[in-house]
Amino acid sequence: MKLAICGLGHIGGSLAEALNGHVELAVFDRDPISRSAAAAAGLRVVDSEAELVRFDVVIYAVPTGAVLSSVKALLDNRRATGVEAPLVVVDLASVKSGVVIPISELVRSDASVSYLSLHPMAGREGSGFGSRDPHVLDDAIWAEVDTSTQYGSDLVIAVLALLSRQLRACFLPLSVELHDQSVAQVSHLPHLIALALVRQLHQSDHLPVVELLAAGSFKGATRVAATDPDRILDLCWPNRVALKAALADLSALLMEVEGNLSEEEEVSLYRWIRSSQLAGQKRDDPNPTSIIWRGDVSEVKGYLDQIRNSGRRIIETSNEGGYVVLHTI
Amino acid sequence: MKLAICGLGHIGGSLAEALNGHVELAVFDRDPISRSAAAAAGLRVVDSEAELVRFDVVIYAVPTGAVLSSVKALLDNRRATGVEAPLVVVDLASVKSGVVIPISELVRSDASVSYLSLHPMAGREGSGFGSRDPHVLDDAIWAEVDTSTQYGSDLVIAVLALLSRQLRACFLPLSVELHDQSVAQVSHLPHLIALALVRQLHQSDHLPVVELLAAGSFKGATRVAATDPDRILDLCWPNRVALKAALADLSALLMEVEGNLSEEEEVSLYRWIRSSQLAGQKRDDPNPTSIIWRGDVSEVKGYLDQIRNSGRRIIETSNEGGYVVLHTI
Numbered sequence: 001m002k003l004a005i006c007g008l009g010h011i012g013g014s015l016a017e018a019l020n021g022h023v024e025l026a027v028f029d030r031d032p033i034s035r036s037a038a039a040a041a042g043l044r045v046v047d048s049e050a051e052l053v054r055f056d057v058v059i060y061a062v063p064t065g066a067v068l069s070s071v072k073a074l075l076d077n078r079r080a081t082g083v084e085a086p087l088v089v090v091d092l093a094s095v096k097s098g099v100v101i102p103i104s105e106l107v108r109s110d111a112s113v114s115y116l117s118l119h120p121m122a123g124r125e126g127s128g129f130g131s132r133d134p135h136v137l138d139d140a141i142w143a144e145v146d147t148s149t150q151y152g153s154d155l156v157i158a159v160l161a162l163l164s165r166q167l168r169a170c171f172l173p174l175s176v177e178l179h180d181q182s183v184a185q186v187s188h189l190p191h192l193i194a195l196a197l198v199r200q201l202h203q204s205d206h207l208p209v210v211e212l213l214a215a216g217s218f219k220g221a222t223r224v225a226a227t228d229p230d231r232i233l234d235l236c237w238p239n240r241v242a243l244k245a246a247l248a249d250l251s252a253l254l255m256e257v258e259g260n261l262s263e264e265e266e267v268s269l270y271r272w273i274r275s276s277q278l279a280g281q282k283r284d285d286p287n288p289t290s291i292i293w294r295g296d297v298s299e300v301k302g303y304l305d306q307i308r309n310s311g312r313r314i315i316e317t318s319n320e321g322g323y324v325v326l327h328t329i
Numbered sequence: 330m331k332l333a334i335c336g337l338g339h340i341g342g343s344l345a346e347a348l349n350g351h352v353e354l355a356v357f358d359r360d361p362i363s364r365s366a367a368a369a370a371g372l373r374v375v376d377s378e379a380e381l382v383r384f385d386v387v388i389y390a391v392p393t394g395a396v397l398s399s400v401k402a403l404l405d406n407r408r409a410t411g412v413e414a415p416l417v418v419v420d421l422a423s424v425k426s427g428v429v430i431p432i433s434e435l436v437r438s439d440a441s442v443s444y445l446s447l448h449p450m451a452g453r454e455g456s457g458f459g460s461r462d463p464h465v466l467d468d469a470i471w472a473e474v475d476t477s478t479q480y481g482s483d484l485v486i487a488v489l490a491l492l493s494r495q496l497r498a499c500f501l502p503l504s505v506e507l508h509d510q511s512v513a514q515v516s517h518l519p520h521l522i523a524l525a526l527v528r529q530l531h532q533s534d535h536l537p538v539v540e541l542l543a544a545g546s547f548k549g550a551t552r553v554a555a556t557d558p559d560r561i562l563d564l565c566w567p568n569r570v571a572l573k574a575a576l577a578d579l580s581a582l583l584m585e586v587e588g589n590l591s592e593e594e595e596v597s598l599y600r601w602i603r604s605s606q607l608a609g610q611k612r613d614d615p616n617p618t619s620i621i622w623r624g625d626v627s628e629v630k631g632y633l634d635q636i637r638n639s640g641r642r643i644i645e646t647s648n649e650g651g652y653v654v655l656h657t658i
Contacts, residue, residue, distance in 0.1 A: 121544040141541050172541050182539040185529060190546035193522060195605040196582040200514060202605075203578070210511040212470050212501050215450040217519035217553040224546040229602045237598055240590040247587055249532070251580060253525040258576055261569040269566055273558045276524040276531075 001158055002026075004046065004055040006070060008034040010123055010231075011092060012061030013132030016043055022166050028052060034129045041129075053077045057159055059090040063230075064238045067093045071103050075110065088155045090116045094183065095238040096145045096176045104147045114156045117145040119179065120169070121187075127228035137167045144171040145179050184242035188235050189250060192243070194225035195232075330487055331355075333375065333384040335399060337363040339560075340421060340452055341390030342461030345372055351495050357381060363458045370458075382406045386488055388419040392559075393567045396422045400432050404439065417484045419445045423512065424567040425474045425505045433476045443485045446474040448508065449498070450516075456557035466496045473500040474508050513571035517564050518579060521572070523554035524561075 001023060005016045008029040016027045016038065026044045028051070029035050039045045052058050052074055060067050071089055078087065089107065093099045100117050107115040122140035124133070142163065163169040174182070197218065204210045236243055260269040330352060334345045337358040345356045345367065355373045357380070358364050368374045381387050381403055389396050400418055407416065418436065422428045429446050436444040451469035453462070471492065492498040503511070526547065533539045565572055589598040 121542050124545065143542060172538065174538055178535055178538060179542075182533075182535065182542045185533065186539060186543040186547040190526065190550040192583070192586050193526075193550060194546070195602060196579055196586065197519065197522075199582055199605040200575075200578055204511075204514065206507055206511065209501065209503055209507060210515060213450050213472060213508075213511045214515040215469075216453065217523070218515040220552045221519040221522060221550045223549045225606060229599065229606060232602050233595060233599050236590070236602075237595040240598075244587060244590050246529075247583060247590075249529055250525055251583060253528055254521070254576060254580060257521050257525065258573060261565070261573050261576075266562060266566040269569075270558065270562050273524060273561050273565075276528040277554060277558060 001057060001155065001162075002055045003057040003059065003159075003162075004028060004052050005059045005061060006049070006052060007060060007062035007066075008038055008129040008132075009061060009063075010127050010131045011120065011137075012059075013038070013129040014123075014134060014136045015059070015061060015092075015120075017041065017132055017134040018137060018167055019162070023162055026051075026055070029129070037129045049073065050077055053081055053083050056086065056155060057088045057090065059092060061092045063234045064093045064095050064099065065234065067091045067099050068102050072106060075106055075113070078110075078113075084112055086112050086114070086153065086155050088114045088116060088153070088159055090118055090159065092118055092120065094119060094187075094235050096179050097241075098238055100145055100147055100176050104149050107147075107149050114153050115147045115149045116156060116159060117147050118163075118171075119143040119145065119183070125224060125227045127231050137169070139168045140170070142169045142171050143179050143183075144173045146173065146175050180239050180242045181245070183235075184239050184246040185249075188239055188243050189246045190221075191224050191227065191232050191235060192247070193250075194222045197222050198225045330386060330484065330491075331384045332386040332388065332488075332491075333357060333381050334388045334390060335378070335381060336389060336391035336395075337367055337458040337461075338390060338392075339456050339460045340449065340466075341388075342367070342458040343452075343463060343465045344388070344390060344421075344449075346370065346461055346463040347466060347496055348491070352491055355380075355384070358458070366458045378402065379406055382410055382412050385415065385484060386417045386419065388421060390421045392563045393422045393424050393428065394563065396420045396428050397431050401435060404435055404442070407439075407442075413441055415441050415443070415482065415484050417443045417445060417482070417488055419447055419488065421447055421449065423448060423516075423564050425508050426570075427567055429474055429476055429505050433478050436476075436478050443482050444476045444478045445485060445488060446476050447492075447500075448472040448474065448512070454553060454556045456560050466498070468497045469499070471498045471500050472508050472512075473502045475502065475504050509568050509571045510574070512564075513568050513575040514578075517568055517572050518575045519550075520553050520556065520561050520564060521576070522579075523551045526551050527554045 003019070003023050003025050005012050005019075005025070005027045006029070008016065008027055008031075012027070012029075016025065019025055020043055026046050027038050028046045028049060029038070030049070035045045035047065046052065049070075058074060060070055062070055071091065074089065089103070091099055091103065096117060096119070103115055103117075107113045120137050120140045120142045122137050124131070124136055160169075160171060164171075201207070201211055201214070256272065257269075260272050263269070332348070332352050332354050334341050334348075334354070334356045335358070337345065337356055337360075341356070341358075345354065348354055349372055355375050356367050357375045357378060358367070359378070364374045364376065375381065378399075387403060389399055391399055400420065403418065418432070420428055420432065425446060425448070432444055432446075436442045449466050449469045449471045451466050453460070453465055489498075489500060493500075530536070530540055530543070585601065586598075589601050592598070
């Protein structure tokens with residue numbers, strides 16, 4: 001399997017370094033400085049996007065707004081050069097609406113092309129190839145978004161097995177809508193809150209006093225405010241519909257708190273704190289080292305065999321809320 | 330100097346362990362189990378609150394709602410037993426309105442009593458003596474709230490010098506109002522946001538999918554949601570007026586974001602992200618290892634001598650926004 005990674009930012013660079021030596025790998029970035037840095041780091045670099053047509057698997061780790069045009073260029077080039085070998089296209093976009101449906105339509109016209117839409121729920125502040133970390137993706141949950149295209153080819157299974165084996169990836173299958181709503185709530189909204197808290201701090205009449213008093217709770221909540229602004233924009237703008245809904249939900253909860261703070265007695269506030277915490281205690285379930293798959297286990301038998309071959313052991317299979325959960329060690 | 334710490338929760342327990350061996354120290358807690366645990370940890374324990382009258386310095390690390398009655402009991406006992414030796418009362422309350430003015434009035438009638446109102450901006454989740462950590466207060470900023478009582482006695486300076494020497498405490502003097510407004514913004518509000526985010530997660534129709542997707546930004550923002558609920562209540566309820574104002578400010582900023590997400594083009598959102606971040610870049614100033622004091626340096630000459638005697642070196646004295654900032658190494 002010849003695998004190419006297109007896009008050498010934080011995620012693409014980290015993934016390339018983690019997979020290097022474990023698969024026949026090459027990388028590409030439109031920025032020649034990133035390509036030089038990748039070559040200096042010991043990665044095999046291709047110097048033209050057109051060369052990606054020669055690979056079995058192409059993983060796009062480019063900004064959300066650039067995914068569709070990049071994939072379209074690859075498929076056009078494939079047609080122009082008459083390549084007919086099986087191909088797996090993988091996008092790692094942070095927001096899936098605007099990406100998955102158009103790419104699925106492009107792919108559907110060519111039976112030899114499979115399309116995986118993945119999103120590793122990991123990464124840190126920083127951007128560019130220089131911020132890569134080969135371990136930042138270790139043990140991550142990977143959203144695996146339904147592309148409604150042909151699925152389960154040997155090559156697709158080989159890609160998933162590679163990620164499972166090298167990065168201990170856990171795949172969580174879900175729809176475009178559920179993915180985008182979920183990341184709005186648990187990733188994009190916390191970024192905007194972090195920025196709002198920093199902005200609020202700065203608007204105080206009493207800087208630097210207020211900022212000197214900021215302790216752990218503030219620092220934890222605002223850590224991601226330092227993320228590259230282009231990256232925050234790339235998360236939030238394409239997902240603005242879901243993000244506005246998540247923001248409205250949070251605002252309603254903050255109004256609940258405001259109501260509790262306005263009562264005569266503290267009992268309502270206490271109940272609100274306590275019931276929020278009891279909700280939070282469920283967060284350790286289900287076991288986050290599980291591999292989760294939609295539908296019936298028999299449908300993914302080839303995948304299960306690959307998992308077993310990769311050395312992981314499936315200790316239990318259960319069905320939780322329509323999902324097959326494979327507890328593995 | 331004989332020093333007692335009353336209240337062996339997370340802060341009182343941590344402070345006791347950090348100071349043990351560096352001052353003639355005893356501790357007290359109304360809970361006999363905490364007293365036994367403290368004795369087992371090698372602390373000298375007094376078995377009755379009445380015995381606190383025999384100490385030169387009594388530091389109250391009790392819940393905010395219990396500070397005033399505890400100090401009143403000490404002063405009543407002092408009067409009843411005819412003790413006239415100099416005394417420094419120290420409260421470590423998290424919220425100062427409702428504490429500082431009534432205690433200042435109690436203290437003002439006895440010229441031999443000084444009153445310091447401090448608040449170390451540190452601590453972690455967890456509660457009770459078992460959660461203590463002798464290093465959790467290291468290098469912290471300590472809010473030093475104006476009590477409008479006599480000030481600068483040798484005993485007061487000795488207390489500040491002890492904390493400066495053993496914990497590298499940096500004192501930040503400020504008014505009751507500014508303290509309570511500031512902690513509402515940089516501590517209490519982030520706690521409520523953490524709880525709201527956890528609550529929002531739980532209200533999702535798609536648990537456990539959504540929680541499996543939660544990555545670093547969500548975990549950072551919600552880390553403090555697991556704090557003991559009594560402790561969160563003790564932070565938020567006494568400070569509800571300032572907290573409601575901070576909540577209203579944040580809600581207005583979130584409305585700004587909502588407006589930016591509703592625009593035709595992404596440029597407003599980008600500008601908002603960028604300008605929030607530029608605000609945040611000021612957060613490293615002034616040097617957080619500074620000791621900060623209100624008023625003229627000559628007024629705190631005795632304190633400065635103590636600092637020098639403690640082995641720290643004052644490398645620069647500047648005046649920033651009405652505060653004397655002593656840059657020390």
